Amino acid sequence: MIKVNIDLNLCQSHGECVAIAPDLFQLDENDFIVWQEEVDDGRRADLEAAVNTCPMTAISIEG
Amino acid sequence: MRLVIVGASLAGLRAAQAARRAGHDGELVVIGAEPHLPYTRPPLSKELLQGRQELEDSALPVDELDVRWRLSTEATGLDRTRRRVRLRDGAEESYDRLIIATGCRARRFDGPGGGLPGVHTLRTLEDAVALRAALAATHRLLVVGAGFIGCEVAASARSLGLAVTMVDIASHPLAPFGPALGERWAQMHRDHGVELRLGVGLEGLYGDASGARVAGARLSDGSSVDADTVLIALGSTLNNEWLTGAGLELDPAVACDRTLTSTHDPDILAAGDIASVPAALAGGARVRVEHWTTAAEHGQLAGRNALADHAERESHTAPPYFWTDQYDAKIQALGCPALAEETPLLELAPDGTRLVAACVREGRAIGVVAVNAARRLAWYRRALQTPQPLGELAAALAQDGSSLGNPGGARR
Known part of the structure; x- marks a missing residue:
């Protein structure tokens, strides 16, 4: 499993990660990010794209 | 390889x-x-x-x-x-x-006075460091060009308490988002104390008595603006x-x-x-x-x-996305707003602070602009991949039921 962290001090709700993997990342009613914290290894490419496209470099992955 | x-x-x-x-x-x-x-x-x-x-x-x-x-x-x-x-x-x-x-690099002003000390552009880290140091000793900032960089610097300078005048030859700020939304951006900057001079161009910059640094600008309508720092924000050059x-x-x-x-x-x-x-x-x-x-x-x-x-090789398919943060507004855009002929509102929150406007060309939506509506923008990323008749987009929105609110009775 891959662990997904989002630094909420950095996140500005651009929604890039939501566009890349809407099943793993969503914006709630107040435009705050909610996300799946443990993700299957098969989704590594999507997670890396989210990390590399986040304008705030708020997303990091481990494992 | x-x-x-x-x-x-x-x-x-x-x-x-x-x-x-x-x-x-x-x-x-x-x-x-x-x-x-x-x-x-x-x-x-x-x-x-x-x-x-x-x-x-x-x-x-x-x-x-x-x-x-x-x-x-x-x-x-x-x-x-x-x-x-x-x-x-x-x-x-x-x-x-x-x-x-x-x-790209920042476009410079090569008219009179463009090389005076106190005249800045903003693109690189060095530019930002120099501008930040200059603003610390500035009373009146003149921003030439009300595009993304100009508007953001004007907002930043206001947050630092500086007097700010912003000039643009266009009739409204953020020209790529069209005139209808432009009124909103203009009002936002005025509400935050920026003196806007729209529809006028920069003729030249002049120095102080010793000629050692910039002291102001002459504009195309014959007026002038005093400033101890000038930011030239006239876009970029490839x-x-x-x-x-x-x-x-x-x-x-x-x-x-x-x-x-x-x-x-x-x-x-x-x-x-x-x-x-x-x-x-x-x-x-x-x-x-x-x-x-x-x-x-x-x-x-x-x-x-x-x-x-x-x-x-794979193709690039994601629609263009860009944003700007000014005061308490996060403005996000999807698609090709600069090609739009009109920008009718699709959604408007009851308190008027959040909205989504369509960017329409030849009757088709080719983009959207959202203000403080990140979640809504995510919806349009899925709904709007290719030019789409505005009526179809509006119908999809009505069916989805997730709109911030109806823009009002004036428009059906």
């Missing part, structure tokens, strides 16, 4: 990372004109100027990327026959595949001179197909500001998107595609 990337900003970095991740184990050279490792530019006009971030916060993580960096090194020419990039210091780098990511005579198709950016491959040479790709790429929302016309996200997306794709044969 020897991969050379010219440009060490976001697109160049993302290309290098993607190439390594995709298994490139040959040589990888990144050539950058600036002395720095890659950094992110959006905070330079906002958090950094406002003192909420420091210089080191702008650095982009480079990790243990196996790259030979050639920084402070400007590319001056391209010889496709010999597959070499010529460098300012007389050296050359040979390539098997080349990614062009040299981007760093494409080094490609002159190389036999690539320049429009004047590097003309590419959807795979970011240059139209005349399958061994050369381009990414970011300097890539001109067909976009579905522009009806398949090539567009150049001078914004952060496109640079990041292009870089990732170009890095992977450079390893593959042309026929195997």
Whole structure:
């Protein structure tokens, strides 16, 4: 499993990660990010794209 | 295989990372004109100027990327026959595949007084450091150009308590978003104390009595504005001179197909500001998107595609996305607002602070602009991939039932 962290001090709700993997990342009613914290290894490419496209470099992955 | 990337900003970095991740184990050279490792530019006009971030916060993580960096090194020419990039210091780098990511630089004002001390542009880290130091000793800032950079710096300067005048030859700020929304941006800046001078151009800048530094500007309507610091925010110029005579198709950016491959040479790709790429929302016309996200997306794709044969390369399909933060407004845009003829409201929250407007050309939505509505924008990313009759988009919105609110009885 891959662990997904989002630094909420950095996140500005651009929604890039939501566009890349809407099943793993969503914006709630107040435009705050909610996300799946443990993700299957098969989704590594999507997670890396989210990390590399986040304008705030708020997303990091481990494992 | 020897991969050379010219440009060490976001697109160049993302290309290098993607190439390594995709298994490139040959040589990888990144050539950058600036002395720095890659950094992110959006905070330079906002958090950094406002003192909420420091210089080191702008650095982009480079990790243990196996790259030979050639920084402070400007590319001056391209010889496709010999597959070499010529460098300012007389050296050359040979390539098997080349990614062009040299981007843009700030356009300067070459009229009278453009070279006076106290006249700034904002593009690089050095520019931001110089402007931040200048603002600390500034009472009156003049911003010439009410585009993204101009508006963001005006907002940052107001947050620092400076008197700010912003001038633009257009009738409203953020011209690419059209006149209807422009009234809203103009009011937002006025509400925050910016003196807006719209529909007037800059004739020239004048110095103080000793001529040692800028003291103000003469405008095209015969008036003048006193200022102790001036920001010239008149857009950007492509760093494409080094490609002159190389036999690539320049429009004047590097003309590419959807795979970011240059139209005349399958061994050369381009990414970011300097890539001109067909976009579905522009009806398949090539567009150049001078914004952060496109640079990041292009870089990732170009890095992977450079390893593959042309026929195997993937296409870039994500619609252009860009944003600006001014005061308490996050303005996000999708698609091609600059090509729109009108921008009718699709959604408006009851309190008027959040909205989504459609960007419409020939009856079709080709983009949206959202204010403080990030979640709604995510909906349009799915709903609007190609030009769509406005009525169909409105019907899909009505059926979805997630709108912020009806823009009002005046429009049906």
